[in-house]
Amino acid sequence: MYSVIKTLHILSATVLFGTGLGIAFFMFMAQRHKDINVRAFAAKLTVTADTYFTFPAAIAQPLTGAYxxxxxxxxxxxxxxxxxxxxxIVAGACWLPVVLIQxxxxxxxxxxxQQNLPPPLRYTTLIRWWFWLGWPAFLSFIGIFYLMVSKPYF
Incomplete structure (x- = not known):
């Protein structure tokens, strides 16, 4: 049973980190595009990917870890x-506002x-917040991976 749970823990960590990194890259690159259709498509898929992949993996991590x-x-x-x-907790505290921002x-x-309008000024502010909140979450997950692999005794 331990190996099955450990495999689920590793898979959910991989999905959480990999999906987070992948959609962040996709969203970041698309938001730099001039075409509003590209931006809207990327934002829509980012929210969808977080819903179907990142959120379940974020729930699975503490559950499988506790077990x-x-x-x-x-x-x-x-x-x-x-x-x-x-x-x-740091990663989650950054990710939750990022979800609302997305x-x-x-x-x-x-x-x-739909209205054939340019993005409002608030959009630019939200993109900046989204970008900068992603960094502490990303670095936190790198730290968690290191700790899980090395299990240092300090």
């Missing part, structure tokens, strides 16, 4: 695990697309 701890008998608050929890961006772009 792995239970099965392994590792101390729940060993230093490397405690730091992993903090980094996961929804707002998508809605603005779809409205602009």
């Amino acid at each position: 792995l701890l239970y099965l392994s008998g590792l101390p729940v608050f060993s230093p490397w695990l405690s730091l992993s929890y903090v980094l996961y 929804i707002s961006i998508r809605n603005q772009l779809l409205h602009c697309q």
Whole structure:
């Protein structure tokens, strides 16, 4: 059972990180495009991908991690695990507003697309917030991967 849960944990971590990185790249590159149709399409797919891939993986991570701890008998608050929890909370605290920002961006772009309008000034502000909130989440996940692989004792 341990190997099955560990595999699910690794797969959900891969989906969480890989999908996050992939859609961030896709969204970033599309939002630099002049064509509002390209921007709107990317924003729509970004929200969809977060809904179907990132969100379930974000739920699976702590659930499979907790079950792995239970099965392994590792101390729940060993230093490397405690730091992993903090980094996961940081990533989540950045990701939740990013999701709301993505929804707002998508809605603005779809409205602009339908009305044949340029994106409003607020759109530019939201894109900046989206971009800068992504970095702490991305770096937190790199830190979590390192901690999970190395399990340092400090």
